[in-house]
Amino acid sequence: MDVDETAADLTVGTFDEGLVLTPLGPWTARTGDELQDKIDALNLSGADGRSVVIDMAEVARLDTVGALLIQRLRAAAEAAGATAELHAVKPQHERLMAALREHAKQKPPPARRTSGAVDLLAGVGASxxxxxxxxxxxxxFLGAVVSVCAKLAITPWRFRFTSTVHHLDRVGLRAVPIIALISFLVGAIVAQQSIFQLRNFGATLFVVDLLGILVLRELGVLLTAIMIAGRSGSAFTAEIGSMKMREEIDALKTMGLDAVEILALPRLVALVVAMPMLSFIASMSALFGGGLVSWGYGDITPITFLQRLNDAITFQTFMVGIIKAPFMAVVIGLIACTEGMKVEGSAESLGARTTASVVKAIFVVIVLDGVFAMFFAAMGI
Incomplete structure (x- = not known):
């Protein structure tokens, strides 16, 4: 039978040595406001030096709010100078009251005094x-991937070709429109700004040299890597992280399967294959956009643009950019898969790891591009 939630009450009785306070019915959160008003209206001024017994025998239901109200009732009696004690407490109610008393004994830790400089240094150290x-x-993780590749070299039939083609379609083919569009626009903007500045020196034609070398050596592959990190890297992290949250990766390990071989390697191979081709498409799109702007804004005809571009660049210039692509693909794939494996059991963790994957991948890609730039400069290329 359900307990009537409106039957909660507090009665006051007397005996030779003092007062008897009897809580009745359910003392729960639903009746808390009404009971608090009754406790506030209780007159215990005559209880000084006497005993107050709180008879819990008629309490039908007690939750945390009700237990707190009982404690307040006892504190009110003690504040009036009486000696208060609980009587006939049911075992389940006693456990709750004991837990609240134990919690009340715990003191919050003292506030730690710090300075902004110390916090800043601590944050830098933690980073x-x-x-x-x-x-x-x-x-x-890279070592695990190399180990898996060595195993597949001995048993190549274990390589997940279908999965690799699936990821190649997602990473490569489906990324062509956005990469071509962004690269076209960036190439057009670089050409327009370069012409605007070079026109002051009567050197408008040199925009072709600038655009060709910049796009083929740096801009094409760097734009592609950044977009792939944001588009595919985040997707890889979210996919693997979701599998980690649903314990699918643990299930693979239980079945004796290697998660690196099944999940990471096809994605890495797809990235390594797709990145050079996407970098080539990005470079051609940027040159095309720059050529159109040079024609319309700088009065450089397409024939003149192509002739000047042929004189300004060599096959070596083209290869400097393309060589970087597989290395950047490996970095993006490793970071994406590693961050996915770090996901814990919450959606907040998944979002944090996906964001970290994109940020770290873009940062490392730019650093790697700088390292390549210094290396090629030292080699005189």
């Missing part, structure tokens, strides 16, 4: 430690 952990984890 450095986390960066070191990321490098260590990434190298470990």
């Amino acid at each position: 450095v430690i986390e960066m070191g952990d990321d490098v260590k984890r990434g190298l470990g």
Whole structure:
């Protein structure tokens, strides 16, 4: 039978040595406001030096709010100078009251006094430690990938070709429109700004040299890598992270399957294959956009543009950019898969790891591009 939630009450009785306070019915959150008003209206001024017994025998239901009200009732009696005690407490109610008394004994830790400079240094130190952990984890994951590749070299029939083609379609073919469009627009903007500045020196034609070398050596592959990190890297992290949350990766391990071989390697191979082709498309789109702007804004005809471009660049210029693509693909794939494996059991963790994957991949890609630039400069290329 359900307990009537409106039957909660508090009665006051007397005996030779003092007062008897009897809580009745359910003392719960639903009746808390009404009971608090009754406790506030209770007159215990005559209880000084006497005993107050709180008889809990008639309490039908007690939750945390009701237990707090009982404690307040007892505190009110003690504040009036009486000696208060509980009587006939049911075992389940006693456990709740004991837990609240134990919680009341716990004192909050003292506020830690810090300064802004100390917090800043602590944050920098924590970031450095986390960066070191990321490098260590990434190298470990790279080692696992190399180990899997060695195994597949011995047993090539285990390679998941269908999965690789599926990811190649998603990473490569479906990314062509957005990469071509963005690269076209960036190439057009670079050409327009370059012409605007070079026109002051009567050197408008040199925009072709600038555009060709910049796009083929740096801009094409860098734009592609950044867009792939934001588009495909985040997707890889979210996919693997979701599988980690649903314990699908643990299920693979239970079945004796290697998660790196099944999940990471097809994605990495797809990235390594797709990145050079996408970089080539991005470079051609940027040159096309720059050529159109040069024709319309700089009065450089397409024939003149192509002739000047042929004189300004070599096959070596083209290869400097394309060579970077597979390395950037490996970095993006490793970071994306590693961050996906770090996802814990909450949606907040999944979002944080996906964001971290994109940010870290873009940062490392730019750093890697700078390292390549210094290397080629040292080689005189």
